[in-house]
Amino acid sequence: MEAILVITNLPDRAAATLLAHKLVDERLAACVNVLADCTSVYRWQGKNETACEVPVLIKTLAQHYPRLEQLIKAMHPYELPEIIAVPITSGLPAYLKWIVDETSASDKK
Numbered sequence: 001m002e003a004i005l006v007i008t009n010l011p012d013r014a015a016a017t018l019l020a021h022k023l024v025d026e027r028l029a030a031c032v033n034v035l036a037d038c039t040s041v042y043r044w045q046g047k048n049e050t051a052c053e054v055p056v057l058i059k060t061l062a063q064h065y066p067r068l069e070q071l072i073k074a075m076h077p078y079e080l081p082e083i084i085a086v087p088i089t090s091g092l093p094a095y096l097k098w099i100v101d102e103t104s105a106s107d108k109k
Helices: 013-025 062-075 093-108
Strands: 003-010 031-034 038-044 047-061 084-087
Touching: 003 013, 003 062, 003 093, 013 031, 013 047, 013 062, 047 062, 047 093, 062 084
Parallel strands: none
Antiparallel strands: 003 047, 003 084, 031 047, 038 047
């Protein structure tokens, strides 16, 4: 079972925390880190933009990615949310097993 780290940003702490709780409650994530606010600078629709955002780091399994992406898109206020999945190629074996254990129950839903 391949562990992945999914990264997204939300416009405020309330939205980020709501998403974090939903993902853990649905067992689509073993852990979600809601980080400190950051400043994002990006180009959108031909213009340079600057926004305050809240980064979110989601630890899950690759097999849950389709449902996780669907839930993020449904709860996300942006027209085009950042959703990036990065494979976890190594890590503390006990922690990686914990990710498997905490998200395996979502298969039974």
